[in-house]
Amino acid sequence: MLKTFTNKDNPMVFNVNAYLLINEESHQAILIDTAMMGEAIIQFIYENNLVLTDIFITHFHFDHIATLDMLQKELHPKIHIGQKDLAFLFNPETNGTARIGVKFDLVQDDNFVAITAESEVTIDGFTIKAIPFGGHTPGTTFYVVNDEYAFVGDTLFKNKIGFHTKNRDGMMLCDDERFFLSLDYIVDNFSNYLICPGHHEELFRVSEVISNPDHPYHSMRD
Ligand SMILES: [Zn+2]
Numbered sequence: 001m002l003k004t005f006t007n008k009d010n011p012m013v014f015n016v017n018a019y020l021l022i023n024e025e026s027h028q029a030i031l032i033d034t035a036m037m038g039e040a041i042i043q044f045i046y047e048n049n050l051v052l053t054d055i056f057i058t059h060f061h062f063d064h065i066a067t068l069d070m071l072q073k074e075l076h077p078k079i080h081i082g083q084k085d086l087a088f089l090f091n092p093e094t095n096g097t098a099r100i101g102v103k104f105d106l107v108q109d110d111n112f113v114a115i116t117a118e119s120e121v122t123i124d125g126f127t128i129k130a131i132p133f134g135g136h137t138p139g140t141t142f143y144v145v146n147d148e149y150a151f152v153g154d155t156l157f158k159n160k161i162g163f164h165t166k167n168r169d170g171m172m173l174c175d176d177e178r179f180f181l182s183l184d185y186i187v188d189n190f191s192n193y194l195i196c197p198g199h200h201e202e203l204f205r206v207s208e209v210i211s212n213p214d215h216p217y218h219s220m221r222d
């Protein structure tokens with residue numbers, strides 16, 4: 001089962017999503033991003049007698065990682081992230097937690113897994129394919145779960161596309177050409193999956209983007 005946590009309360013984070021994959025038989029769970037909602041996620045985990053074994057991070061931006069330190073301290077999961085984004089987790093200036101005034105005390109320990117290449121793992125009964133693609137951030141990584149869900153971070157949204165240098169001032173470390181290629185990759189390869197984006201409405205299909213002439217995907221390079 002998939003449970004979505006959407007952060008609607010904070011105007012700075014534009015409906016950022018975290019996703020909890022739950023194995024209802026074993027009561028194990030895997031989290032994709034945090035949406036700055038560690039407190040609610042921990043409460044849900046305890047209320048439902050779950051064990052959070054792993055967290056997969058799509059990219060290092062504060063809206064996707066803040067409260068990761070709280071989850072680490074409380075639940076001690078393994079934390080997976082694209083290798084090129086790993087160092088930024090520990091840099092509050094770059095990951096933005098300092099800018100928004102959030103204290104972020106992530107401890108570097110043996111529980112971090114740096115994803116260096118396309119790879120597949122089975123955890124808690126879920127098959128997770130990691131595709132480190134880059135673009136929005138150097139280490140932006142897509143996760144395809146059970147050939148059913150594709151977690152794509154800040155790339156393709158149902159009616160928008162993610163921030164990049166062309167549409168957002170102050171975007172650090174974003175490579176727009178790679179970012180556009182990452183959207184092409186999703187459109188070309190993820191048509192059979194339910195798209196779980198980093199922001200806004202979840203569980204849409206690539207076909208809805210293709211058939212919507214107003215979707216900025218069609219004009220992103222103009
Ligand atoms: Zn982002």
Ligand SMILES: [Zn+2]
Pocket residue numbers: 016061063064154198199
């Ligand atoms: Zn974001």
